[in-house]
Amino acid sequence: MSIKGTKTEKNLWIAFAGESQARNKYLSYGRRAKEEGYDDISDIFIETAKDEEEHATDILRFLGGVNHTLGNLRLSAQSEHYESETLYKEFERVALAEGLEDVAKFFNSLSEKEASHERVFLELARRLVVDQDKK
Template sequence: MSKQLKGTKTAENLMKAFAGECQARTRYTYYASVAKKEGFLQIADIFIETAENEKEHAKVFMKQLLKYGMDGEVVVINNAGYPVAYADTLKNLQYAADGEKEEWSDLYQGFAKTAEEEGFADIAAVFKNVAKVEEKHEARYRKLHKNVQEHTVFKKNGKVYWKCNNCGHVLESLEAPPKCPVCDHGREHFEVWVENY
């Protein structure tokens, strides 16, 4: 690359984004443990899935730094803050949704604007594309938060199909059974069954 990234605000923003994605990944793995202990296995799986997405976002930002010859360099981060947020599943979903919203609606939009102003249109596009993913993460966390808050994780207003993720048994009901009639695993192993293929 002919353009120099070192010493730019864009380099600092890439490192802020990298650090932010890394800490979000770690928090989401913590949140998954809490959700699992509280009997929300599907939510735990979603936290883990999202943590893996965040790992890949961090990698994308690191690759941008490497693409511009920054291997072995130190990038100083100024004026960055990261949340101390760890509670029960309901609060953790709120924390996660709020963090995702800040990323897509504020941070990455601003980082993209700075990258464009500094002549890094390719990096601006990366920030914009990752922001689109974070917007979907926020929406999913808000839906899950609503389900936990309204006690509708395992009970719905109308009949739905419930699938036991242990043995695959599917049944139609307003709510997941206390135990699977096939394998005896508890309610926490059920989720709404959706075929999207």
């Protein structure tokens, strides 16, 4: 049976977002604990972040989101393009309209970084195709 369009698919996406956010939070918490000299606490946060990453990867597999490398590169480039050209530009516009110039600059820098990621993924995909054609 296909997961597409089911409540379970929606639940998996919610779980994926939660696990992904927890991973990033715990990595940040681990870095802060290390900065404050709490290496043992840092280690626990980092280890827990790795567990959350595994959970997210397992969930993504259920959703059919871990494909062959060329497909992953192309999908990643598309995601980075959307973030760069649509998402963060809109967020920047809203922040400017609300007078939050520091936040707007932050979103602008994210947009530029995501565009850089897109270029890297596209170049890697191009190289992979060239390498496969040589075989």
